[in-house]
Amino acid sequence: MSDSLSSSAALSASSDNPLLKPWTTPFETPPFAEIQPEHFLPAFEQAFADHTAEIAAIVGNPAAPDFDNTVTALERAGKLLDRVAAVFYDLVSAHSNPAILEIDKEVSLRMAQHWNPISMNAVLFGRIKALYDKRAGLGLTSEQMRLLERKYTRFHRSGAGLDEAAKARMAEINERLAFLGTSFSHHLLGDEQDWFMEIGEDDTDGLPESFVAAAKAAAEERGLAGKAIITTSRSSVEPFLKSSTRRDLREKAYKAFTSRGDKGNANDNNATIVEILKLREETAKLLGFPTFAAYRLEDSMAKTPEAVRGLLERVWKPARARALADRDALQALIAEEGGNFKLEAWDWRFYAEKLRQRRANFDDAAIKPYLSLDNMIAASFDTATKLFGVTFAERKDVPVWHPDVRVWEVKDANGQHKALFYGDYFARPSKRSGAWMTSLRDQQKLDGAVAPVILNICNFAKGTDGQPSLLSPDDARTLFHEFGHGLHGMMSNVTYPSLSGTSVFTDFVELPSQLYEHWQEQPQVLRQFATHYQTGEPLPDELLKRFIAARKFGQSFATVEFVSSALIDLEFHTQPASASADVAAFEKKELEKIGMPAEISLRHRPTQFGHIFSGDHYASGYYSYMWSEVMDADAFGAFEEAGNIFDPVVSKRLLDDIYSSGGSVDPEQAYIAFRGRPPAPDALLRRRGLLEEPEAA
Numbered sequence: 001m002s003d004s005l006s007s008s009a010a011l012s013a014s015s016d017n018p019l020l021k022p023w024t025t026p027f028e029t030p031p032f033a034e035i036q037p038e039h040f041l042p043a044f045e046q047a048f049a050d051h052t053a054e055i056a057a058i059v060g061n062p063a064a065p066d067f068d069n070t071v072t073a074l075e076r077a078g079k080l081l082d083r084v085a086a087v088f089y090d091l092v093s094a095h096s097n098p099a100i101l102e103i104d105k106e107v108s109l110r111m112a113q114h115w116n117p118i119s120m121n122a123v124l125f126g127r128i129k130a131l132y133d134k135r136a137g138l139g140l141t142s143e144q145m146r147l148l149e150r151k152y153t154r155f156h157r158s159g160a161g162l163d164e165a166a167k168a169r170m171a172e173i174n175e176r177l178a179f180l181g182t183s184f185s186h187h188l189l190g191d192e193q194d195w196f197m198e199i200g201e202d203d204t205d206g207l208p209e210s211f212v213a214a215a216k217a218a219a220e221e222r223g224l225a226g227k228a229i230i231t232t233s234r235s236s237v238e239p240f241l242k243s244s245t246r247r248d249l250r251e252k253a254y255k256a257f258t259s260r261g262d263k264g265n266a267n268d269n270n271a272t273i274v275e276i277l278k279l280r281e282e283t284a285k286l287l288g289f290p291t292f293a294a295y296r297l298e299d300s301m302a303k304t305p306e307a308v309r310g311l312l313e314r315v316w317k318p319a320r321a322r323a324l325a326d327r328d329a330l331q332a333l334i335a336e337e338g339g340n341f342k343l344e345a346w347d348w349r350f351y352a353e354k355l356r357q358r359r360a361n362f363d364d365a366a367i368k369p370y371l372s373l374d375n376m377i378a379a380s381f382d383t384a385t386k387l388f389g390v391t392f393a394e395r396k397d398v399p400v401w402h403p404d405v406r407v408w409e410v411k412d413a414n415g416q417h418k419a420l421f422y423g424d425y426f427a428r429p430s431k432r433s434g435a436w437m438t439s440l441r442d443q444q445k446l447d448g449a450v451a452p453v454i455l456n457i458c459n460f461a462k463g464t465d466g467q468p469s470l471l472s473p474d475d476a477r478t479l480f481h482e483f484g485h486g487l488h489g490m491m492s493n494v495t496y497p498s499l500s501g502t503s504v505f506t507d508f509v510e511l512p513s514q515l516y517e518h519w520q521e522q523p524q525v526l527r528q529f530a531t532h533y534q535t536g537e538p539l540p541d542e543l544l545k546r547f548i549a550a551r552k553f554g555q556s557f558a559t560v561e562f563v564s565s566a567l568i569d570l571e572f573h574t575q576p577a578s579a580s581a582d583v584a585a586f587e588k589k590e591l592e593k594i595g596m597p598a599e600i601s602l603r604h605r606p607t608q609f610g611h612i613f614s615g616d617h618y619a620s621g622y623y624s625y626m627w628s629e630v631m632d633a634d635a636f637g638a639f640e641e642a643g644n645i646f647d648p649v650v651s652k653r654l655l656d657d658i659y660s661s662g663g664s665v666d667p668e669q670a671y672i673a674f675r676g677r678p679p680a681p682d683a684l685l686r687r688r689g690l691l692e693e694p695e696a697a
């Protein structure tokens with residue numbers, strides 16, 4: 001274990017604040033029972049002050065910049081802030097209360113006030129740039145070189161290198177973009193709140209009981225107690241389109257859903273989009289990039305818009321071909337039923353569901369008794385043992401933030417302490433929705449080895465009446481997904497903290513997690529671990545086969561609606577902003593260009609595309625999901641080719657090149673080191689069933 005935390009100047013044995021005292025718990029973990037909400041603000045203030053003083057010392061250092069007095073010094077700075085923030089954000093998301101949420105408002109403001117002057121600091125950037133400009137002659141290790149490049153890129157991209165006038169303009173643009181992003185979301189919400197469709201007693205044909213109940217609850221929420229309504233939320237419209245036999249109502253719901261933000265009313269998003277795209281283009285140009293996509297993608301694994309387009313087009317062609325064949329199968333089904341009409345976009349989900357039931361004959365409920373939470377945890381651990389040699393032993397002596405949280409000590413193949421792993425699996429009101437991985441401490445070895453403390457937080461339903469928690473296939477996949485992220489943190493083996501574990505690009509970070517999902521659906525793993533919670537009997541082979549087959553169904557539709565959206569996102573941000581002055585005309589022209597099937601619409605039409613217009617995190621980055629999926633499918637192919645899903649040679653490369661290298665290596669080089677070549681999309685196409693001959697209806 002490290003002594004680096006206890007060496008921080010602010011930690012004092014005499015302090016009353018547990019966040020500012022050395023931790024004497026097992027593995028120096030946070031003493032959750034002692035930490036109260038009122039401890040956070042004073043601890044943050046101390047941490048900000050410490051960090052500001054550390055930065056001032058680097059900036060004011062009279063010595064010429066060198067790697068140690070600038071880059072390494074930055075890596076050493078802010079330890080107390082990391083420590084306090086890790087505990088705070090764990091509680092904010094996994095176990096909050098009104099006091100914590102109130103403090104969160106204050107903390108986010110103080111965080112921005114603390115970080116802005118650091119990331120725009122011209123003197124600090126000057127020291128980094130001086131080193132960056134002569135980096136080839138500094139005799140750096142490859143990890144140090146990567147670290148210097150990352151630091152330079154981050155400061156440069158935040159505008160630290162601009163002159164004062166340009167900095168002022170950047171600040172102005174950022175403020176306006178923040179405003180426009182918020183109004184985009186508010187417009188969308190406004191249109192969603194304005195529209196609903198009442199479904200009467202005669203309109204419910206085909207709808208599951210659970211759906212009708214939800215439609216009644218939605219009506220009650222809007223003051224229409226006793227009625228039932230469809231709203232334009234995805235969770236209302238999609239199941240309605242899938243199951244309602246009323247073609248006229250499907251058409252109405254579909255049209256309302258796809259016209260959100262595009263109705264020419266006060267909530268219309270077209271003008272907002274035009275202004276956002278103009279300002280993004282200006283930002284890119286201020287920073288020296290030809291387009292916003294070039295700016296955004298420089299800091300990604302894909303690196304260029306051309307690389308993104310290349311991937312999307314390779315997936316697009318077979319997905320489109322398959323979708324056209326599926327369309328014909330659906331049209332044939334309509335004819336078979338005596339329908340005398342052409343398949344429209346509002347018919348697709350309805351007939352696809354009929355076809356799915358006919359072909360796959362699979363119901364999630366049948367498999368749940370075989371997927372108990374404990375069995376799936378055991379399966380995820382066993383997979384890690386077989387791949388990486390790590391073992392897991394539960395510890396009852398480590399403090400936790402809620403009694404349901406479980407902790408395991410992870411040891412490496414030599415029996416040495418490797419990490420701590422906390423699993424917080426059950427939904428409760430104090431937890432936000434979703435599932436995620438985070439850390440209380442990241443691996444590093446800058447000043448002695450620091451072992452990581454990694455968390456998985458999920459929202460599974462707790463078992464009732466003495467029954468264990470039983471997972472759906474999606475839940476089981478989520479468990480493996482988050483554990484894959486967890487292993488990325490636990491197996492990390494880098495020197496510098498800012499390169500640790502999951503500190504990688506957005507289009508790379510889902511590789512270790514999505515890859516890990518593959519083991520969950522392997523017959524070998526399911527046969528061993530998916531045993532019936534009452535009888536202990538293993539999953540019947542016939543059910544296993546239907547389970548695996550059902551996963552491929554409907555992939556052409558999902559791929560087409562996703563890839564077309566990703567392509568539109570890319571075009572918005574590579575063509576000059578003036579090209580999309582008429583957003584609807586732009587959309588139409590681009591869809592014609594790629595031959596979009598008329599019976600499928602974009603997953604997100606522009607005026608509803610919150611991923612790319614509510615903020616800029618996914619702007620020209622919507623492709624990221626598929627980029628990672630190409631890699632995970634292709635990476636698992638290495639095991640399939642070896643004929644052993646736990647092949648020791650492939651596992652060792654996977655550990656060395658992917659799971660342990662964090663952000664210390666360029667991701668493309670890391671991938672090529674693992675696979676011997678760049679990722680190829682064939683495995684993804686096969687997994688999505690897009691390379692097979694279409695079946696007849």
Ligand SMILES: [Zn+2]
Pocket residue numbers: 481485510513
């Ligand atoms: Zn993930």
